[in-house]
Amino acid sequence: MNSFLQDNLNLLQNKNIPCPELELRVLLNKTSVIDKEIIFSNFELNSIDLKAFHQAIKRRANNEPISKIFNEKKFWKYSFFVNKNVLDPRPETELVIEKVIKYFPKKDEKLKILDICTGSGCLAISLAREYRNAKITATDISSDALKVAQINANKLCSDKEIQFVKCNLIKNIDTYDIIVSNPPYLSDLEYKKTTKEIQSYEPKIALIGGIDGLKFYRNIANFLTEILSSTSIVFIEIGNNQAKEVMKIFKSKKIKCLELAKDIQQLNRLLILQKNQYKINVD
Numbered sequence: 001m002n003s004f005l006q007d008n009l010n011l012l013q014n015k016n017i018p019c020p021e022l023e024l025r026v027l028l029n030k031t032s033v034i035d036k037e038i039i040f041s042n043f044e045l046n047s048i049d050l051k052a053f054h055q056a057i058k059r060r061a062n063n064e065p066i067s068k069i070f071n072e073k074k075f076w077k078y079s080f081f082v083n084k085n086v087l088d089p090r091p092e093t094e095l096v097i098e099k100v101i102k103y104f105p106k107k108d109e110k111l112k113i114l115d116i117c118t119g120s121g122c123l124a125i126s127l128a129r130e131y132r133n134a135k136i137t138a139t140d141i142s143s144d145a146l147k148v149a150q151i152n153a154n155k156l157c158s159d160k161e162i163q164f165v166k167c168n169l170i171k172n173i174d175t176y177d178i179i180v181s182n183p184p185y186l187s188d189l190e191y192k193k194t195t196k197e198i199q200s201y202e203p204k205i206a207l208i209g210g211i212d213g214l215k216f217y218r219n220i221a222n223f224l225t226e227i228l229s230s231t232s233i234v235f236i237e238i239g240n241n242q243a244k245e246v247m248k249i250f251k252s253k254k255i256k257c258l259e260l261a262k263d264i265q266q267l268n269r270l271l272i273l274q275k276n277q278y279k280i281n282v283d
Contacts (some may be wrong), residue, residue: 096235141166146166169223181235234273
């Protein structure tokens with residue numbers, strides 16, 4: 001490894017950046033001026049934009065995520081614009097899309113879909129691309145987040161209108177076939193234990209769900225009693241230790257669990273709910 005690479009690798013290591021070699025490789029390729037992938041063994045200094053690289057690695061060494069440095073995060077099949085006003089879409093949230101497709105395999109149906117706490121719009125937009133005839137409404141309490149979601153909608157599905165609404169829970173009562181949500185679900189204590197990257201570069205409002213992390217599930221459960229038909233299905237992300245408590249909240253509103261789905265790490269991640277009664281056991 002040449003001295004330029006070693007010096008910058010040392011910088012990331014000294015700042016305790018996880019997976020520093022991988023991070024350095026990503027930064028090099030993000031600032032590359034050549035068409036082929038940069039690898040350490042044949043690295044040449046003229047293969048990168050030096051000014052852009054130095055700016056990027058300085059920001060990364062200050063714990064800023066690469067996604068925020070370059071305003072880009074991949075989710076599902078697409079690349080989404082992100083900034084400090086939205087959470088980065090997480091790989092585990094793709095489970096929502098997978099399960100919606102499982103329960104609604106006919107993609108030409110004229111479905112009505114509601115996305116609560118849309119953030120970057122990753123769920124609403126990915127579903128819009130999968131279900132071209134769907135009518136989609138996406139809500140968020142943050143005006144800044146909705147601006148990001150609209151940017152992504154313009155970029156990724158300009159031929160399809162998604163209704164973005166600024167509110168906690170949508171006011172005009174309607175029924176929906178599909179309701180998806182990745183609400184804030186960290187408790188105050190859990191948030192305090194998160195990394196510098198999260199606390200400095202992701203919006204606190206999109207992470208904390210009250211003292212116990214369950215505030216938004218209570219609000220959503222109350223709201224769902226007004227918009228669920230007998231065939232509506234809800235797909236809602238949860239923290240890995242919240243399944244029992246969240247199920248109790250929905251059960252109190254006569255909303256039953258169809259499935260508790262685990263993510264790729266085998267952690268409880270997604271509740272699939274419906275008005276119809278159906279019981280499962282929670283480990």
